[in-house]
Amino acid sequence: MSLKVALFGITRDIVGTSIIELPAPAPTNVGELLAEMRKQYPALGELRSCAVAVNNEYASADTPLHTVDEIALIPPVAGG
């Protein structure tokens, strides 16, 4: 199972692309995904925060991930 992860704002700048595809065996939950991304891109660990969204909702570390899910890294938001 592979995963596609959408990147926005500073996470896109850090990774250098707006969508990254993680090949199989991909992380199975949000916590594993964050750990893997931080391992590959240590600058992600320097952010004030980095959440993961699954299907447009903020997801906790134990949320499972599936190929069909819409997954995104969410760096600190700054609307308004």
Add this chain to the structure above:
Amino acid sequence: MTPTLSITDQPIDIAAALAAVQTDAAGAVNSFIGTVRNQSGGRPVRRLHYESYDSMALTQLNHVVAQAYEKWPMLQEVAVVHRKGTLELGDVAVVVAVATPHRAESFAACQFIIDTLKQVVTIWKREEYEDGTEWVAAHP
């Protein structure tokens, strides 16, 4: 009672946002208008670049407004319009408008919506200075 929520790359029509919350059941319309300021922490800002994860931003905005309706059951109409793309100094970045029967709840609900929007809605802001750019709030 269906809120008017949108994220647009076009200039925000403030009058249209206010008109969207007009209702004869309200004696108060309260609005917040966020505009582009010329400095940030003393550093001159030339313009702002907003980026949005639209589908999630609208989902989260719907949650924020639903929370406002729970906290203030008398809340009548709500409109939130957020701009994205490149904004120049003085441009309108966001408009929040609410209509309630009386004024006290209108101030409270409007403030709650803009404050919570800034915490959860997936919009990012990059400030442009004379010598570079920076994503706002990205680093501790």
